[in-house]
Amino acid sequence: MVLDTLDRRLVCALQLDGRAEPGLLARALGVSARTVTRRLARLRGTGVLRVVLLPRAVDEAVGALLLRVRVLRGQVAAVADALAARPDVPFVDLMLGGQEVSAAVVTDRAGRDRLLYRQLPGTDAVTETTVHAALHLFADAAQWQAGLLTPDEVAVLNPAPVASLPGPPVEPDALDRALLAELGADARASAAAVAQAVGAPESTVRRRLRRLAAAGLLRTHATVDPRLLGMTVDANLWLALPPARLAEAGRALAAHPQVHGVLATSGPHNLMAAVFCPDYEALYRFTTEVLGPLGADRVETAIVGRAVKRAGVRLALPGEGRRGSR
Incomplete structure (x- = not known):
C-alpha cells in the first residue's frame, strides 16, 4: 500500500x-x-495503521531487558515469531544479515529467569544471547514524530497542557483499569463504545478518561511501517560513552527528530538509540554529524531488516492483512 x-x-x-x-x-x-x-x-x-495505548514509559522501560539473540541461519523467523507471541515482549526486530533477533522484554523476575535461563538456552536454534538492562529512559516510541506538519498545525493538536491534578499521583481503580484495558489495542475507541464494553455510564467514562489523560495515563502510539512515511532505514545504534558524557548525549539524541528511542543500558555499550532515516546516506550523515560530536569511544550500527512487533503490535508482512495484537 x-x-x-x-x-x-x-x-x-x-x-x-x-x-x-x-x-x-x-x-x-x-x-x-x-x-x-x-x-x-x-x-x-x-x-x-493502528493506534494503541502505551503505559507510562518509565514504568516499563527502566529495568526492561534488551536482547540480542544470535540464531542459526534459517531459524531466525521462528525465533522472532516465538518472541513476538509473548505478551511481555513489546518490540521484536529481525536484524539485517538474518542471524540476529533484537527484542525488548518487560517482565517480572520469574518471567525473566524462565526466559533467560530455561527457554532461550533450551532452544537449539539459539547460539548466543546478549542481555542489556535498561537503566534510564531518555525517549520512547510515543515521542517520535515524522515531522510533516507545520508549527501552526501542531499547535492545533497540541493546545496548552492540561493542568496537573492536585494531590498524589492517580492510582487507577478497577474501573480505570477496565477502561485502559479496552483502549489498549484500539486507543481510538469512542467513549460510547468503551462505556458499553465495561458496563458503565458514558458520562462516567468520559469523566474518567479526562482524569486519566490529565494524569498522563492515556499515552498513545500510532503504529505504522516507517517506510510508508519515507523512512526506509531503521537502525539501532549502540554507543560506548564516558560516564560524564552519558546524560548529555542521551538528552541530545532524545531531542533529534529521527530518533524513536534512547536508553541508557548496562553492558559494554551504555547508550542505545533507535533511529529512522530516509536512506543510507542519511544514516551516514546522522553518524558523522549527530553522533560524532557526542564523543563516543565506539559506535556499533545494527540495521533492522524487518520490524516484527512494535509497541505491542504485531506488524504484517507486505501483502498480508491484519494479524495479531497486543
Missing part, C-alpha cells in the same frame, strides 16, 4: 494525539471531517 501526502500527514497528526476527534484532525490538516473519517477507515481497516 502506498500512502499519499495527506495519508502521511494524517498519521503525523495521530502521532501527536492518537485520540483526536476527526473534526480536530480536519481542522489541523485543512480538509473536511468526512475526508479524515474516510481516510482513517481505510488506513485502519487495511491494518496499515
Whole structure:
C-alpha cells in the first residue's frame, strides 16, 4: 500500500494525539471531517495503521531487558515469531544479515529467569544471547514524530497542557483499569463504545478518561511501517560513552527528530538509540554529524531488516492483512 501526502500527514497528526476527534484532525490538516473519517477507515481497516495505548514509559522501560539473540541461519523467523507471541515482549526486530533477533522484554523476575535461563538456552536454534538492562529512559516510541506538519498545525493538536491534578499521583481503580484495558489495542475507541464494553455510564467514562489523560495515563502510539512515511532505514545504534558524557548525549539524541528511542543500558555499550532515516546516506550523515560530536569511544550500527512487533503490535508482512495484537 502506498500512502499519499495527506495519508502521511494524517498519521503525523495521530502521532501527536492518537485520540483526536476527526473534526480536530480536519481542522489541523485543512480538509473536511468526512475526508479524515474516510481516510482513517481505510488506513485502519487495511491494518496499515493502528493506534494503541502505551503505559507510562518509565514504568516499563527502566529495568526492561534488551536482547540480542544470535540464531542459526534459517531459524531466525521462528525465533522472532516465538518472541513476538509473548505478551511481555513489546518490540521484536529481525536484524539485517538474518542471524540476529533484537527484542525488548518487560517482565517480572520469574518471567525473566524462565526466559533467560530455561527457554532461550533450551532452544537449539539459539547460539548466543546478549542481555542489556535498561537503566534510564531518555525517549520512547510515543515521542517520535515524522515531522510533516507545520508549527501552526501542531499547535492545533497540541493546545496548552492540561493542568496537573492536585494531590498524589492517580492510582487507577478497577474501573480505570477496565477502561485502559479496552483502549489498549484500539486507543481510538469512542467513549460510547468503551462505556458499553465495561458496563458503565458514558458520562462516567468520559469523566474518567479526562482524569486519566490529565494524569498522563492515556499515552498513545500510532503504529505504522516507517517506510510508508519515507523512512526506509531503521537502525539501532549502540554507543560506548564516558560516564560524564552519558546524560548529555542521551538528552541530545532524545531531542533529534529521527530518533524513536534512547536508553541508557548496562553492558559494554551504555547508550542505545533507535533511529529512522530516509536512506543510507542519511544514516551516514546522522553518524558523522549527530553522533560524532557526542564523543563516543565506539559506535556499533545494527540495521533492522524487518520490524516484527512494535509497541505491542504485531506488524504484517507486505501483502498480508491484519494479524495479531497486543
